[in-house]
Amino acid sequence: MASEFAVEMRDVVKRFITPEGNEMAAVDHVTMQIKNGEFFSMLGSSGCGKTTSLRMVAGFEWPTEGEVFIEGKAMGHTPPFQRKVNTVFQSYALFQHLTVYQNLAFGLEMEGAKEEEIKKRVGHALEMVQLTGMDRRRPKQLSGGQQQRVALARALVKTPDVLLLDEPLGALDLKLRKEMQLELKALQQQLGITFIYVTHDQEEALTMSDRIAVMSKGKVQQMGTPVEVYERPANKFVADFIGESNFLEGKIKSLSKDEASVFVPSLNAEVVGMPISEGLVKGEEVVVSIRPEKIRITEKDAKNTNLFHARVTNTVYIGADTHVYVDVNKAKVKVLEQNRISRLDPKSFYVVGQDVWLMLMPENTLVLKKD
Amino acid sequence: MLKRIRESKAAQGTLLALPTTFWLFFLLIIPLFLTLVISFGKRSPDGDVIYGFSLDNYTRLFGYSTDCPDGQASCFNPLYVQILWRSLTLAFNTTALVIGMAYPLAYFIARAHPKKRNLFLFLVLIPLWTNFVIRVYAWMMLLRKEGAINIIIGALANMLHIPFTPFEMLYTPGAVLVGMVYEFLPFMILPIYTSLEKIDISLYEAAADLGANAVKTFLRVTLPLSMPGVVAGTILVFIPVMGTFIVSDILGGRQVILVGNLIQRQFLDARDPTFGSAASLILMIMTLVVTYFYTRKFGFGEEIVPA
Numbered sequence: 001m002a003s004e005f006a007v008e009m010r011d012v013v014k015r016f017i018t019p020e021g022n023e024m025a026a027v028d029h030v031t032m033q034i035k036n037g038e039f040f041s042m043l044g045s046s047g048c049g050k051t052t053s054l055r056m057v058a059g060f061e062w063p064t065e066g067e068v069f070i071e072g073k074a075m076g077h078t079p080p081f082q083r084k085v086n087t088v089f090q091s092y093a094l095f096q097h098l099t100v101y102q103n104l105a106f107g108l109e110m111e112g113a114k115e116e117e118i119k120k121r122v123g124h125a126l127e128m129v130q131l132t133g134m135d136r137r138r139p140k141q142l143s144g145g146q147q148q149r150v151a152l153a154r155a156l157v158k159t160p161d162v163l164l165l166d167e168p169l170g171a172l173d174l175k176l177r178k179e180m181q182l183e184l185k186a187l188q189q190q191l192g193i194t195f196i197y198v199t200h201d202q203e204e205a206l207t208m209s210d211r212i213a214v215m216s217k218g219k220v221q222q223m224g225t226p227v228e229v230y231e232r233p234a235n236k237f238v239a240d241f242i243g244e245s246n247f248l249e250g251k252i253k254s255l256s257k258d259e260a261s262v263f264v265p266s267l268n269a270e271v272v273g274m275p276i277s278e279g280l281v282k283g284e285e286v287v288v289s290i291r292p293e294k295i296r297i298t299e300k301d302a303k304n305t306n307l308f309h310a311r312v313t314n315t316v317y318i319g320a321d322t323h324v325y326v327d328v329n330k331a332k333v334k335v336l337e338q339n340r341i342s343r344l345d346p347k348s349f350y351v352v353g354q355d356v357w358l359m360l361m362p363e364n365t366l367v368l369k370k371d
Numbered sequence: 372m373l374k375r376i377r378e379s380k381a382a383q384g385t386l387l388a389l390p391t392t393f394w395l396f397f398l399l400i401i402p403l404f405l406t407l408v409i410s411f412g413k414r415s416p417d418g419d420v421i422y423g424f425s426l427d428n429y430t431r432l433f434g435y436s437t438d439c440p441d442g443q444a445s446c447f448n449p450l451y452v453q454i455l456w457r458s459l460t461l462a463f464n465t466t467a468l469v470i471g472m473a474y475p476l477a478y479f480i481a482r483a484h485p486k487k488r489n490l491f492l493f494l495v496l497i498p499l500w501t502n503f504v505i506r507v508y509a510w511m512m513l514l515r516k517e518g519a520i521n522i523i524i525g526a527l528a529n530m531l532h533i534p535f536t537p538f539e540m541l542y543t544p545g546a547v548l549v550g551m552v553y554e555f556l557p558f559m560i561l562p563i564y565t566s567l568e569k570i571d572i573s574l575y576e577a578a579a580d581l582g583a584n585a586v587k588t589f590l591r592v593t594l595p596l597s598m599p600g601v602v603a604g605t606i607l608v609f610i611p612v613m614g615t616f617i618v619s620d621i622l623g624g625r626q627v628i629l630v631g632n633l634i635q636r637q638f639l640d641a642r643d644p645t646f647g648s649a650a651s652l653i654l655m656i657m658t659l660v661v662t663y664f665y666t667r668k669f670g671f672g673e674e675i676v677p678a
Contacts, residue, residue, distance in 0.1 A: 058576075058580060059579075060576050060579075060580075079579065079584075080576070080579040081579045081580070081581075081582045081583055081584055085580075086580055086581065087576075087580045089573050089576070089577060091571065091573050093571065093573035093574050093577035094577075095574065095577070095578075095592060095596075097595045097596055106578070106581050106583075107581035107582055110581055110583050110587065154581070155580075155581075158581065158582070
């Protein structure tokens with residue numbers, strides 16, 4: 001491979017003129033380096049710039065500023081048909097006037113491949129997505145899941161260096177989507193092609209990706225492995241967007257080399273011993289973030305640090321887990337308890353109004369900058 | 372009864388088709404049958420129909436003549452075959468030219484900003500607000516010897532000191548062709564626009580993504596997907612051009628006679644409804660044959676894909 005990176009975006013800006021005539025940066029100084037063979041996801045809600053970023057890699061849009069590199073080559077205004085990347089479109093964009101076979105052959109014919117070779121490669125691609133025998137059907141005669149596979153096969157048959165996927169599973173129902181997630185991941189590992197995957201579904205991104213770029217308002221908020229972005233979110237936005245979190249506002253009271261203590265007014269107490277991230281200063285207004293599943297509830301006062309007296313205000317049983325809502329002084333906190341034992345006996349669990357103790361483990365409690 | 376209609380799809384269908392069926396039966400099927408009967412008859416000396424079974428009108432149409440110059444009993448008179456051929460070629464040429472002009476414009480409108488599309492379509496339709504005959508007369512004013520085109524060219528030639536004799540444009544096949552193209556252009560633009568406008572932009576992007584440049588994208592994606600519009604437009608243009616007589620009457624005069632003019636003259640001037648009926652039926656058969664082979668190749672302008 002010519003370059004360490006399959007795709008690189010260097011300080012890319014894309015500005016659009018809104019219908020009102022204002023200039024708006026859909027992508028705002030984005031820098032990403034996507035390694036060869038990586039499953040890389042861009043995650044964010046609609047309008048965060050993830051699709052525009054992908055379209056700039058594909059060549060459907062050109063950056064206003066900055067540069068996109070594919071295999072180390074600056075792309076400039078190279079049109080899509082001269083880039084060695086292929087796209088799986090959100091709408092699939094299948095050619096309705098062609099059969100499945102012809103849809104797959106289209107890209108190979110454009111390369112000037114011989115008929116023999118086309119036959120072989122199309123057959124192989126159809127096999128790969130388990131659509132053998134469907135080659136004479138028209139796209140409209142296929143189910144949504146099958147159409148999705150045709151779109152995938154049509155892009156993969158070109159053996160691109162990089163496959164771009166724009167919310168490819170968005171139109172499928174939940175069960176099929178979960179199946180396809182695993183299948184896509186397996187396919188990517190088997191082929192060793194770089195996948196750049198755009199999605200708004202955080203679970204999907206966590207399931208499949210080697211690395212995730214969490215995006216918001218045209219900027220990359222955090223880039224990292226699924227474990228990193230979940231366990232060590234860079235800011236409140238990421239902590240909130242990926243998974244769930246309890247946020248408690250406070251002020252840094254003391255700061256040592258590797259630990260911070262924050263006074264939280266709503267608890268009327270101090271949360272101590274939390275790992276620190278860069279750039280925090282004493283006295284700074286911050287947010288203490290803790291995930292519901294990482295809080296421990298005990299019925300007895302264990303005289304531990306970060307132990308707070310609380311009162312249960314509501315419990316919601318949802319099968320595998322129970323959500324316990326508690327009031328700690330003035331703060332409202334959600335705790336997720338796994339139902340490891342049967343809850344058939346209502347007395348076996350917390351009841352509304354019960355006094356409990358919450359334990360915030362320092363290593364699972366984060367100090368985040370206020371946005 | 373009402374209950375049956377409410378519950379039966381077939382009964383509902385029959386009911387919905389009833390008014391049109393009734394209308395078409397009395398005003399199309401029966402007259403057509405009468406035309407057939409009359410076409411086998413003979414003209415009486417005072418212009419009435421003598422019913423019978425004679426193929427004379429048809430043989431006459433295809434060139435059999437007993438009115439021969441050298442005293443022969445029978446000979447070949449190419450007049451009517453020429454008229455039929457002229458009508459057919461004119462209809463082909465008009466349709467081809469109209470497609471050639473309408474497609475780029477329809478493409479332009481379909482690709483224009485959505486807010487501007489309605490304005491452009493509105494502009495396309497404006498000529499249709501004026502009566503068909505008046506629009507043809509307007510072309511007469513432009514094309515005739517003392518018409519606007521000759522005046523302008525003459526003035527230019529005068530300025531450049533070039534000798535100029537006005538062009539004879541009116542009463543030529545070219546004039547009829549121009550008039551036909553002008554009259555039927557909107558009927559091609561609209562269906563082509565409709566099918567182009569329906570093409571999802573992501574299909575163009577997919578084609579580019581798969582390695583197709585602009586030309587290949589057009590030939591392999593745009594054109595096939597817009598064929599339903601072209602077919603619908605062709606049917607809307609070809610069939611009326613085959614039968615119309617107003618354009619050729621006004622812009623072609625006695626020089627460019629089409630089947631339409633022939634039929635009109637048989638019924639009005641020559642007072643020979645039997646020959647007129649035969650010509651009408653031949654025109655219909657010619658149109659049907661062309662349309663049949665055309666739609667068999669390209670479909671009926673419906674969606675390419677069965678739902």
